[in-house]
Amino acid sequence: MTIPSTMKLLQIEAPGRAAWRDAPVPRPGAGEVLVRLRGIATCPHWDLHILGGQPMFPGMKLAYPYMPGQPGHEAVGEVVALGAGETTLRVGASVAVWRDTGARPQGCYAQFNVSREADLIEVPASLDAAEIASLELAMCVEVSFQRLAQLGGVEGLTLGLSGLGPAGLVGVQLARAHGAAEVVGIDPVAERRELAAKLGAHRAVAPDAAAWPASRGDGAVDDAIDLTGVPASIEFLLDRTRRCVTLFGVLREEVRYGGRHMFGPGVVLMGYGDHNRVAAETALRFIMEGKLRLAPLITHTLPFTRYEEGVELLRRKQAVKVLFDPWA
Numbered sequence: 001m002t003i004p005s006t007m008k009l010l011q012i013e014a015p016g017r018a019a020w021r022d023a024p025v026p027r028p029g030a031g032e033v034l035v036r037l038r039g040i041a042t043c044p045h046w047d048l049h050i051l052g053g054q055p056m057f058p059g060m061k062l063a064y065p066y067m068p069g070q071p072g073h074e075a076v077g078e079v080v081a082l083g084a085g086e087t088t089l090r091v092g093a094s095v096a097v098w099r100d101t102g103a104r105p106q107g108c109y110a111q112f113n114v115s116r117e118a119d120l121i122e123v124p125a126s127l128d129a130a131e132i133a134s135l136e137l138a139m140c141v142e143v144s145f146q147r148l149a150q151l152g153g154v155e156g157l158t159l160g161l162s163g164l165g166p167a168g169l170v171g172v173q174l175a176r177a178h179g180a181a182e183v184v185g186i187d188p189v190a191e192r193r194e195l196a197a198k199l200g201a202h203r204a205v206a207p208d209a210a211a212w213p214a215s216r217g218d219g220a221v222d223d224a225i226d227l228t229g230v231p232a233s234i235e236f237l238l239d240r241t242r243r244c245v246t247l248f249g250v251l252r253e254e255v256r257y258g259g260r261h262m263f264g265p266g267v268v269l270m271g272y273g274d275h276n277r278v279a280a281e282t283a284l285r286f287i288m289e290g291k292l293r294l295a296p297l298i299t300h301t302l303p304f305t306r307y308e309e310g311v312e313l314l315r316r317k318q319a320v321k322v323l324f325d326p327w328a
Contacts, residue, residue, distance in 0.1 A: 040133060075097045140248075160223070177291040
């Protein structure tokens, strides 16, 4: 294809204000490729924080206008140009971003973007954008299952997942794919619980201490993943989990681990691991086997001219994820 000299790109100019503006098409350097993007999905916490004027991580510096194209990173597209020395990928290959290092000068909320070859994975061109754009999210959640694999994995066990946003809904499916005998989704929002049940949760319940009394014996789950980062959620799980609670959600406050968690035997509170290509390849394999479906998480598809509207849908919990079409 003929590559244009200019493109459209999204930039958050100030809290609550984003613009879809003209920008030069970037050129790939050594070890990089230029991708014509065909779909970019929201990562709700990133979009809500950055458009809302709040840093994503404690201590993170936040300045506006924000980096162009950011925080978009869940993306799929077609390779249209290769940088010097690039031989692994070919022009015409369909690729998804599996890792966002934050090192690129421009994010994926754009019509074209340059990525390091090492951060992309080739995917079947037959997959719609909604079916594969969020591979990066699936990789992130798979890392938590790698952590539990260090303790023997979840096969044959009961696994609890607290927080049924996009990551939790992916987690429900990965738990089934990894052979969990029972998957328990936990979330206060009824619509999220209903979707979790459709995607494979054996039970989907509200975090109700009266309905589910604290016990690490009868009624407890074997392992749990917290996908909220909220101390109350993590402590709820610690009181109802036999072996391990592993953390996925971004932790911004201290969590209380008390004497009651130390014995019986004690429950492990496990941190997060590292993003890695094996996790991305595992998630892609589950997608191809039909064990992981990402499209049901995409509840709205919008053009970038309606970016602020899409993020507002996320804020109101009227959308799970929004897929932006950069060419609409």
